[in-house]
Amino acid sequence: MFCSSLRIKALNELFYWAHKRGDQPIAEQLGFDVGAIEKRLQALEKRVFIENGELPTSVCDIQSRVEEFKNKLQSVEHLSWLGLFKDISSGTSLQPFWDKKALQRNSDHDRKIREKYLRMSQVQITDEVRQYLRKPTFDNWQWDDPEMLVLLQQMYIDLGILTKFNIELPVLQNWLFEIYRNYNPVPFHNFKHCFMVAQMMYGLTWLIDLPNKVDDIDVLILITSAICHDLDHPGYNNAYQVSYLPLNT
Ligand SMILES: [Zn+2]
Secondary structure, eight states, X not given: OHHHHHHHHHHHHHHHHHHHTTOHHHHHHTTOOHXXXXXXXXXXXXXXXXXXXXXXXXXXXHHHHXXXXXXXXXXXXXXXXXXXXXXXXXXXXXXXXXXXXXXXOOHHHHHHHHHHHHHHHTSOOOHXXXXXXXXXXXXXGGOOHHHHHHHHHHHHHHTTHHHHTTOOHXXXXXXXXXXXXXXXXXXXXXXXXXXXXXHHXXXXXXXXXXGGTSOHHHHHHHHHHHHHTTTTOOSOOHHHHHHTSOTXX
C-alpha cells in the first residue's frame, strides 16, 4: 500500500513538472487530460491513506526516534554534544565520543577546498549577498566550506580592513585557509561553527554601526577573535578536559 502511495506521489510530481515546464502540448498529443488525471490521482491518494489506516512501520520507527531525540534534547541541561550523543541518564561516562586521531583531515580534501576557494574568490560577490551577509538573520546552513571562506574574506574587504591595515589579499587568503585547516572535523566546534560565530559578530557590527563607534583596530580584533575562538577544538566538553588534566598541573 505504502509503495503504491509513493508511486502515485511520483506520478503527481511528474504531471506537476510537466505542467510547470509547459509540456502541455505533448500530453495533449498523447491524448491526456492532465488536469483530470491529477484530480483522479489526488482522490486515489486520499483513499490509500484512509484505507491503509495505520502508518507503515518504517514511519512509526522514525517517529519514535524523533520523539526520543526530542526528549533527550529537552533533558540536556547544558547543550553539550557529549550529552546529546551519549546516554547521560546514569551520569557522564567521561569517555570521549570523538576519536580525533581517526578523523584527521585528509590533505587531498584540503587541497581541493583551497583550490575551489581561490577559484571562487575571482568572482565578484553580488551586492545582494553582501547585504544579506550583514544581517544577523543570515542563513548559515546553505554554504559549503569554500563558500564560507569566500564570505569570511568578503567580511574583511567590506569592513575596509584590507585597505586600512594594508593587508594584501593573498595574505588574507592564506591565513583564512590555515584557519580552515586548523578547525577539526568535530560535530559541533568545527569550521561551520567558526563561520556562524564570525557571521553573527559581523552582523552585529553592522547592526549597531560599530565601525563608526570604535577604532578600526577594535573592529579587526573583534572579527578576527570570532573567527579564531575555537581553533583546534578537540570536540570534548569541559568535564572531560578537566578530569583528564595531568595530575601534576
Ligand atoms: Zn565556540
